[in-house]
Amino acid sequence: MNDDKAAGLALASMWVGFIAFLAAVVLGVYQVAERSGTFPAIESPELYFASVSTHGVLMAFVLTTFLVMGFGYYTATTSLGQKVWNKPLAWFGFWLSVAGVLTAAVPLLTGHASVLYTFYPPLKAHPAFYIGATLLVVGSWIWCLEMIMMMAVWKRAHPGETVPLAMYGTVANAIMWVITSLGVASEVLFQLIPWSLGLIETVDVGLARTLFSWTLHAIVYFWLFPAYIAMYTLLPKAAGGRLFSDQMGRVAFIMLLVFSVPIGFHHLYMDPFQAAGWKFLHMTGTFMVAVPTLITGFTIIASLEIAGRLRGGKGLFGWIGALPWSNPMVTAAGLGFLMLAVGGFGGMINASYAMNAMVHNTQWVTGHFHLIFGGTVVIMYFAIAYHLWPKMTGRQLQSNGMALTQLWLWFIGILVLTLPWHQLGLDGQPRRISSTPYDASLVEMWQPNEVAMIVGGVILLISALMLILVLVKTHGNAQAESNLELEYAEPLHSILRMPRLMNGFGFWTLLVVVYMIASYGYPIAQFFLMETHGTVPWSI
């Protein structure tokens, strides 16, 4: 195993992510079963909310952060052909994050942090929960620093050369994450930790929610970035073609960096402590963030078309059939796009200023993000694992057929889980409930969909177990992998000279900071300008 490539670090990180994932899926199945009211024996709000809190934290913070870090280390070392900038520090960051997860796990599993993964005050969790979450984030900042430094070191050693697209995307994500996590970090450090320890008596809930919203939108792009990076830089090659445009990939990454942070404000549409003018401004911003996704859709589909035609596909759609669907990366991307197309449509409704009121905080929202996040993003995580495991372990994937079945099962399971889930939302079911003690007319209308969701959950559990099985068996495979090089896609047009703006981040970082001050400056400052009343902690 070539140590330059940080395969050990990457494997360790991704394994932590996938173990968290498996545990969370088991909890997910318990949740859909409990909620449905079909099994009175397992009904308990204490257990349910401990479970949803743990499930949410494991999926949204643990799986994602560790996958981003592991994939980032491997992409950085392989695309730059350079060692990790500071390996001991990188391992320290990894262990710090692990320690954070374990610290938070204790109160979560014992029901002392059943505050859900959004931990909105004034519900108070045990301080260990906030401290654990902080350690996880600090660990991820170390990763960000490593990525930024690796690009800087490489640029110094390669003056005038173009930073590989995979690395460019990774660093865009690292910078975005540092900026966007400052919101939740200030909430936790200045408000929640001192308050949960009894050092301060009250917190301003409006301020806390505003700070949290700063993180809450861009965090989804933090999760999504590895998926996009794989689509731009690994998928075209896996499909047997070329990347349609390297520059457009950069444009998309830059736009995600610039546009995604300030629009977290849209999570406050329904909150009384922010004025309508600000909400309105941010709605327009929210639509801009659709642009990089539209660009990505176009570029990736065009790249796949190139591959299909190179492989002899003819006619308007003939190229689709000619793609190598036996390749997990290709299959995952195809299925991921289908889910994104359905989910993107729903997203437009969420983002709209007026229609949002219909679906706000209903099961529509949870259905929506399970489709996009649990579907599109996570299926690309699987594809990344299947693609990298043979390179990182030096063993062939065992087996490709099982990997493909697993991906299809995941796709089917997600649809069976999330389509009824959306319907429940339209039928008015609030999110985050462990039972339905409401009017019979409402409950009867909901019931069939609740049962369908259990079926979806079970399919997903089977799929998740298959994923783990394939990865474990690959480690022990006797068959050695012959090609250990991670091959990145070549662009269709070779790059002659990259404009400086698209080869660095100085200007863009400055732009986000200015944009952030403009959009969040007053909404945060107002809490210090007007007379507000803090709130004391409440236990669940």
Next chain:
Amino acid sequence: MDPLKHICEDPLERKWVWISLFLAIVMGGMLGYYAIASNIHPPSNVETIDSSRLHLTEEFAEDNLGVKANPDGTVTVTMVAARYGFYPPRIEVPVDTPVTLRIASADVLHGVHVPNTNMATMIVPGYISEVNTTFPETGEFSLLCNEYCGLGHDSMWSRLVVVPKNEGGQSS
């Protein structure tokens, strides 16, 4: 000349970028226009209150909660959300009449929505939520808490009855 020319060689792709930008702007613009033209605004009154002393305020003291008809024909509903209920637990409002709901939390974060209508708001301790709406149909509706507020969150709901105009509004 196309300003995208130097970052993107392919004319088809440039066209697509323009289409994407156009789509985003039109969608944003349309919804924005619609929101302004039909005067739909989410609750955004930015009004503070001390949630631990609601009973000492004039407006949210227990005796003053409920439905009040205003001289101009509109109706104001004052409510308190507290674990795990909305008070008063049953309100009656007239159909097709502008209703202003003013709600404050006595403890933690809550949310409220009425399924199959667009009446919804967050209820944040320390702030008053004000929603302006009209209910176009008579009937019995449920007012559900839709923000996790503790282990009893599921059972936090109350009744909203929309009655024909001449029957007026009341609460119990």
